[in-house]
Amino acid sequence: MAKMIRCRDLGLDCDYEARADDPEALLELVRHHARRVHSLEEMSEAMVEKIRAAMRNVG
Numbered sequence: 001m002a003k004m005i006r007c008r009d010l011g012l013d014c015d016y017e018a019r020a021d022d023p024e025a026l027l028e029l030v031r032h033h034a035r036r037v038h039s040l041e042e043m044s045e046a047m048v049e050k051i052r053a054a055m056r057n058v059g
């Protein structure tokens with residue numbers, strides 16, 4: 001099941017959205033984006049849990 005997420009769902013003022021074929025791939029996309037755009041070098045466990053909770057199924 002493909003998944004998608006929006007930065008806005010995480011409370012960030014950002015129009016980024018990502019989708020991937022599975023949660024781990026999506027988490028990697030968000031990690032990369034957060035590092036590049038939001039200067040978030042390391043994500044805490046709490047942040048990862050928040051991201052997982054905000055993922056939606058697509059397709």
Ligand SMILES: [Zn+2]
Nearest residue numbers: 007014016037
């Ligand atoms: Zn963003």
